[in-house]
Amino acid sequence: MKAADPPVPVPRKSGQPGQPESATLAGTPGPTDGGPARVTRKRGAGPLLPYLLIAPTIVAIGAVFVWPLIKTVIMSFQDVGRRELWTGEAAPWVGFDQFTNIFADGDFWDVVWRTVLFMAVCVTATMGLGLFLSMAMQRMAKGVRLALTGALVAAWAMPLLVATSIFRWFADSDYGVLNMVLTKYLGLDFRGHNWWLDPKQGFLIIGAVVVWGAIPFVTITLYAALTQVPKELEEAASLDGAGAAGVFRFVTWPVIKPVFQMIATLSVIWDFNVFGQVFLMRGNKPEPEYNLLGTYYYEKAFESNSFSQGAAISLITVLLLSGVAVYYLRQLLKIGEVE
Structure with missing residues (x-):
């Protein structure tokens, strides 16, 4: 008795019952059939990248504004003279004496x-x-x-x-x-x-x-x-x-x-x-x-x-x-x- 011929693949349109929309031809190997997997992955920039981008600006602002303000606050509680200003020696602390003298003036x-x-x-x-x-x-x-x-x-x-x-x-x-x-x-x-x-x-x-x-x-x-x-x-x-x-x-x-x-x-x-x-x-x-x-x-x-x-x-x-x-x-x- 003669063996039956193998079935011929019939093309199917996407969207037919029982056929995934991503496949356009019956018998086309998919990810589960041993074929190459087409997976698009979004590579995130990383949680630290935005902070690294603005880091130079933050450093510049800190150097120009924040650090002088900190030095001003420290000096206002000290008694800085010419010697301490030019030599960098530690000035004596006077607490709120500067503010007391100012408010009394x-x-x-x-x-x-x-x-x-x-x-x-x-x-x-x-x-x-x-x-x-x-x-x-x-x-x-x-x-x-x-x-x-x-x-x-x-x-x-x-x-x-x-x-x-x-x-x-x-x-x-x-x-x-x-x-x-x-x-x-x-x-x-x-x-x-x-x-x-x-x-x-x-x-x-x-x-x-x-x-x-x-x-x-x-x-x-x-x-x-x-x-x-x-x-x-x-x-x-x-x-x-x-x-x-x-x-x-x-x-x-x-x-x-x-x-x-x-x-x-x-x-x-x-x-x-x-x-x-x-x-x-x-x-x-x-x-x-x-x-x-x-x-x-x-x-x-x-x-x-x-x-x-x-x-x-x-x-x-x-x-x-x-x-x-x-x-x-x-x-x-x-x-x-x-x-």
Whole structure:
């Protein structure tokens, strides 16, 4: 009797009953049939790789910020003199004596209140003028807006030394532009007027330098925030009878408020630590009535050789601004959540 012929394999389409979708031909060897296994494995980067990538940044931040802060804290509890500073010898520990002497000094509290008042005036002027200019930029022609933006960027890029030199020339008693304008065009007698004899007038010039240097950043940032305000909402509010003040209060302000608060917080930190404007405007040696916290602890550390006292005052300044810094971080987190 003749043997039956072996069955011929019949091709089957993927998806037929009893046939896996991955196979396209009956009898094709699979992983369990001795054929090559096609397994795609995702090779993980490893749990330590992200930390290794950011390690250089962490080291740089630690070297530039963390370690100096630690040294400042240590010095504030010591009595560091020239000998210990230059030779590296261990300075004697005095505990809280530096802080006790500082808090008992009436000049320190005068400087603190002067700094707070100066900061409040500068921040108010900066934010007010910056908001005004940013809103005015929305109504300018494109060419005028680009020219103003270029001028703001150029003013922002100007070095502090150049800016203070220009403002010192403006307020010069003999050849200053300010005295000339007030005398010639406004009919006031300011010939030979010295703006630095009265600290109030002197801080007016210093504050002008601070505000002038901060306005470009505030204006450009607020203008960017104003471009995010939906125009249809402003038009709808105007059609409903809201005036310009109402549109700004109920439509524009809620949109730009987070950015405004963030910039104002940064301005508080910057203006509280003003140093270069006062130091350069007063010829690298400010008078006691012109001292702010930034120049006060510099004077204590490097002119009076009270390095530990200067470190203690700088640490007090950091603690005073810590609350503002926390508020700034909270604003950043809120903006991130909204986005």
